[in-house]
Amino acid sequence: VSSVDPVVRLLADLDHPASPRVEFQNELLARLLAELEETMGRTPEAQASARSNGWRARVLRAVRRRPGRTMLAFAAVAVAAAAALFVSSPWKTAPGFLEEVQAALTPPPGRILHVKWDHIFTSKDPACTSTGRHEFWIDTTPPHRYRAILPLPPDPANADPRRLPCVRGTPAEVGGDLGKPNLRFVLPNRLVFDRPLYFPVEQDPWAFAREMISEGRAHREGTTQLDGRTVERVRFDPPDSCPAPAAGHCPTEPEYGYFDPETLYPVAWDYARDPMFPLWRNRERYLAYEYLPRTEANLALTDIRAQHPEASGP
Amino acid sequence: VFALPLMDVAVREVEALGLDPARFRAFYEDALPRIYGYFLHRCGGSVPVAEDLSQETFLASVDELKKGRRPETPIPWIYGIARHKLLDHYRKQARAEQPLADAALAFEASAFPVQDDGGRERAVAALAAVPASQRTALVLCYLDGFTAAEVGGELGKSTAAVHSLLERGRESFKRAYLEVEL
Numbered sequence: 001v002s003s004v005d006p007v008v009r010l011l012a013d014l015d016h017p018a019s020p021r022v023e024f025q026n027e028l029l030a031r032l033l034a035e036l037e038e039t040m041g042r043t044p045e046a047q048a049s050a051r052s053n054g055w056r057a058r059v060l061r062a063v064r065r066r067p068g069r070t071m072l073a074f075a076a077v078a079v080a081a082a083a084a085l086f087v088s089s090p091w092k093t094a095p096g097f098l099e100e101v102q103a104a105l106t107p108p109p110g111r112i113l114h115v116k117w118d119h120i121f122t123s124k125d126p127a128c129t130s131t132g133r134h135e136f137w138i139d140t141t142p143p144h145r146y147r148a149i150l151p152l153p154p155d156p157a158n159a160d161p162r163r164l165p166c167v168r169g170t171p172a173e174v175g176g177d178l179g180k181p182n183l184r185f186v187l188p189n190r191l192v193f194d195r196p197l198y199f200p201v202e203q204d205p206w207a208f209a210r211e212m213i214s215e216g217r218a219h220r221e222g223t224t225q226l227d228g229r230t231v232e233r234v235r236f237d238p239p240d241s242c243p244a245p246a247a248g249h250c251p252t253e254p255e256y257g258y259f260d261p262e263t264l265y266p267v268a269w270d271y272a273r274d275p276m277f278p279l280w281r282n283r284e285r286y287l288a289y290e291y292l293p294r295t296e297a298n299l300a301l302t303d304i305r306a307q308h309p310e311a312s313g314p
Numbered sequence: 315v316f317a318l319p320l321m322d323v324a325v326r327e328v329e330a331l332g333l334d335p336a337r338f339r340a341f342y343e344d345a346l347p348r349i350y351g352y353f354l355h356r357c358g359g360s361v362p363v364a365e366d367l368s369q370e371t372f373l374a375s376v377d378e379l380k381k382g383r384r385p386e387t388p389i390p391w392i393y394g395i396a397r398h399k400l401l402d403h404y405r406k407q408a409r410a411e412q413p414l415a416d417a418a419l420a421f422e423a424s425a426f427p428v429q430d431d432g433g434r435e436r437a438v439a440a441l442a443a444v445p446a447s448q449r450t451a452l453v454l455c456y457l458d459g460f461t462a463a464e465v466g467g468e469l470g471k472s473t474a475a476v477h478s479l480l481e482r483g484r485e486s487f488k489r490a491y492l493e494v495e496l
Contacts, residue, residue: 007452011487012457013433014441017348018350020346020347021365028369032373033335036376036379193347
């Protein structure tokens with residue numbers, strides 16, 4: 001049978017991901033996780049409690065992303081809470097620089113966060129440097145519609161992981177509602193369901209930095225020059241210990257944030273981050289950072305369908 | 315801040331899937347749309363059937379993990395589980411000798427997510443209307459990419475019998491494609 005047989009062509013065109021109902025997704029995931037965690041020796045009751053409790057769910061999510069930081073955060077918050085009984089914080093009456101940074105890194109409600117940055121990877125082994133341009137717009141109002149333009153990494157099934165920092169990736173435009181399968185625009189004019197993003201597009205991406213400031217792990221180091229402009233440099237210290245490498249990412253050395261002295265918006269971020277690949281270095285150089293009003297035109301920036309109204313697809 | 319698209323990929327891929335809930339969740343979020351779509355398009359666009367089979371597939375995957383299985387390539391692995399679930403489903407349909415009209419009723423046009431192309435909806439409905447044994451051969455050969463000999467091995471039939479099923483399946487599909495009403 002020739003591949004141009006219309007039956008074969010029609011059938012081959014059926015092989016696409018599809019988006020199930022959100023209730024189905026969540027219920028099945030809860031059941032599967034409960035089974036897994038029961039096997040790991042945890043009680044289903046504890047899991048059910050965690051799932052039903054909003055702040056606990058958020059904490060679990062934070063642990064998944066940054067277990068080292070978050071574990072330390074628990075301890076630090078507990079200690080801070082105890083200390084607060086006896087000592088008043090000096091910035092309670094006079095907001096300090098770091099508290100103002102926290103405020104600048106807090107997306108105001110009812111806005112659209114727009115960030116554009118170059119992600120510069122430097123690897124010593126193999127020796128290479130690559131730069132990837134990223135940009136996203138995300139609505140801070142649920143369901144947190146977003147659109148991102150980024151270099152997608154190669155299919156990991158066919159890639160050598162240790163050479164990943166040396167590849168530039170393929171430019172792609174993706175979008176959708178946070179937590180749901182995302183769409184990708186493909187030429188000539190089509191939208192398709194895509195694999196999940198491998199960087200966390202979030203409506204509040206700097207929550208971890210605010211958390212580190214609250215924990216007392218951030219230290220103002222004064223002004224410095226970065227690419228010809230004066231910036232404020234802040235050192236963010238790692239936690240005292242990290243869980244096992246397989247448990248997730250955990251910084252093992254200081255990270256540095258650079259902030260605009262006027263707006264306190266981020267200008268750059270330097271970090272190493274991953275214990276499995278200690279020779280990799282990262283710099284994120286922010287080209288745009290702004291909170292846009294929710295006008296019709298700006299909302300369209302978050303909407304991949306609005307950007308491609310004639311595109312075919314789901 | 316926007317941690318590591320490349321590193322994340324690397325870490326995810328060099329670790330085998332295990333009992334860790336965070337890793338399983340990431341795997342689930344990646345795999346569910348694929349597996350759900352796999353069933354939806356092969357089962358007449360029926361949301362209940364696609365949900366049931368997706369659930370069975372993921373529960374079976376968790377059972378395997380609980381038994382100590384640690385797949386290094388989780389996506390192909392769960393597709394394998396899904397394929398077996400689909401074949402079981404087709405076998406049950408074949409035993410029930412589901413008539414063409416009944417199978418066509420399983421199509422739920424309103425729930426089908428692909429709306430850009432009426433041809434695709436029609437194809438999904440037509441595939442559901444093909445008798446189950448022929449549909450099995452069509453799906454395994456033309457969607458899943460197996461050879462007739464491999465399909466024969468899976469179904470316990472000769473290669474010639476699979477070719478015969480394919481021939482009749484294509485005719486059934488064409489007829490149903492032209493007759494189906496959306």
